[in-house]
Amino acid sequence: MTTQTSRRKFIQAGIMTSIGSFAGVASAAGAPAIKDSSLQNPDNTFDVIVLGCGIAGLVAALQAKAEGASVALFEKMDRPAGNAICALGGFCAWGSRHQIAQGVKDNAKDFYDAMMDISAGRADPALTKTYTDNIPHDTDWLESEFKIPFGKTRTAAYPRLDRVCSIDGQGLTGGANAVFKLLDAAKARGVKFFWEHKAIELLTNDLGHVIGVRVQTPEGKKEFFARGGVCIATGGFSANPEMTDKYIGGWASRLALRGSPYTTGENISLCMPLFAKFVNMDQFHTGPI
Structure with a gap:
């Protein structure tokens, strides 16, 4: 592939x-091709x-x-x-057609800087840049290719810019739709x-x-x-109390589960x-x- x-x-x-x-x-990647004939069953090999x-x-x-x-x-x-399935279905993006149609001025540098800022600098720079560079056309791709309906762009909690792409649930949550x-x-x-x-x-x-x-x-x-x-x-x-307790702390394992x-x-x-x-x-x- x-x-x-x-x-x-x-x-x-x-x-x-x-x-x-x-x-x-x-x-x-880099692994030898599967050669054992017993592993070539089309029902269990992809x-x-x-x-x-x-x-x-x-x-x-x-x-x-x-x-x-x-x-x-x-x-x-x-x-x-x-x-x-439980989520309302909103994610931040810049440069989507809905944002442009609403007259929102935004750019890749400001978007990248905000993502790094909100993560206190802990976000992976390369991954964040990949997100930033691809999010405009990928948002439009989800809508055009798979008919995922986006409504009006909403204002993000921080940095208070119109960047939240909201999926219309059409009777479901946006995420489920x-x-x-x-x-x-x-x-x-x-x-x-x-x-x-x-x-x-x-x-x-x-x-x-x-x-x-x-x-x-x-x-x-x-x-x-x-x-x-x-x-x-x-x-x-x-949803794993043992893991949340181990990696975050007991207080996290006692939070009411949302999701x-x-x-x-x-x-x-x-x-x-x-x-x-x-x-x-x-x-x-x-x-x-």
Whole structure:
């Protein structure tokens, strides 16, 4: 699969923070191709495996499919059930057609500076620049390609500029409406969905490269393989009291849960045996902001 990532990176990286997506990637890049004939079963081998049926996972699956990959998406619940379903569906952007139509003056430098400022300088500069550079056309792409309806741009809490792109829920929350429109698009484009398939272990070869995933299904444990890697888009850990206590403090584990009860930190627990580096673990996605 090619890596045309100049566009839509910000969603694939899970930076739609108001919607509540979080993604990591366990890549098989540079790993030897799967040669064992027992792993060539078309029912359990794909080019790309995506974990998590939220906005980040769905867009990653759609982009991989657009680039010609065979894609399988695994969701531990029997339906999309992450934080996006609960979210009103607003995220900050500059330069979208709605902002321009409202006569709002904005630019990339001011937007980038505000993102770094609000994170107290802790945001990753390269990732923040990717978001900044791609957010104008990516917002319009979501609307034109998948008919995700954006309403009037709203004023952000800080820095009090008209930057919040609000998704019209059309009877649902904005986040839920976006998820279901992306879900319909993914099904129409041939992404293969596996519901009630909970990832419990990343599979690696002798060199430590990720080549697939072991999942718990209603019929028992099964293994699936990915020629190009596994994209982890399983949400954060706001619904896991043990993790919030460990990484943030006991006070956080006692907060009233605002969001999905199913965001339990698989993005972290799956990568832990691989000695992944975890950063900004003192933060998680919750309400009211």
